[in-house]
Amino acid sequence: MRYTQDEFVPRLTRYRQLSTAEETLLDYFDELEIHPEHIEVTTCDSEYKDVMKKITEMVGIPKNYGLSPEEQEEEDRRKEEERKQKAAAEVAEKKRRNEAALAEMAAQYEEWQKNLSELKRQEYELLEAHALPLRNYLMKYVMPSLSEAMLDCCKIKPEDPVDFLAEYLLRNNQQEQQPA
Structure with missing residues (x-):
């Protein structure tokens, strides 16, 4: 309720005293047993090929969560059939x-x-x-x-x-x- 500039610093010190463990984002991932990887990014590689290669090795190849070509073809066929039915209904x-x-x-x-x-x-x-x-x-x-x-x-x-x-x-x- 009292968020004035004068009261902020004492409140922050009191919060830090009450919370004994310093929780950071890394601590959260450690609890979940997910260990972060560190990747060096240099400015000499403008296309970041090495970075992309390391990410692909760690995570795997990119996945397309869209429709497969067969599914896309089936979807296109279905849409074309619906369009033809609409056109036939309009003509009728x-x-x-x-x-x-x-x-x-x-x-x-x-x-x-x-x-x-x-x-x-x-x-x-x-x-x-x-x-x-x-x-x-x-x-x-x-x-x-x-x-x-x-x-x-x-x-x-x-x-x-x-x-x-x-x-x-x-x-x-x-x-x-x-x-x-």
Whole structure:
């Protein structure tokens, strides 16, 4: 608790008095019966070949704790298989989405065709309703005169039937307009 600079030195001397044996790192290894080796390192060997040789003799050759070449090859094969499966799953998902989109488009097209046929039917009915008065007028006033003119045209067989019909209709129209 009291770690001031003035109190540090007395505490350190008290600690040294209480601990009778001087324990060092070397003492720890001696207890475990591991005896350190001393290796001279000189500056004249820049690549430290002698040092590395002595270490290799004492410890053994370096070990690779990674995968062996066979295991690495198997791992690569497994990863490639997983990648292929993912790619196949993505292709299948894309195909499913495309099929769903096509099905939706087909349903929309069917509905559009149904609406279009309904619209055509309604337009036809509307045109029929608008044409009814004109049809009644034609049937009442034009068709009797035109039918009579066409019968006379068939009997006489003129060179220019259109001109004959036009003159016939004009002549009969004038006769109907004059009071009798």
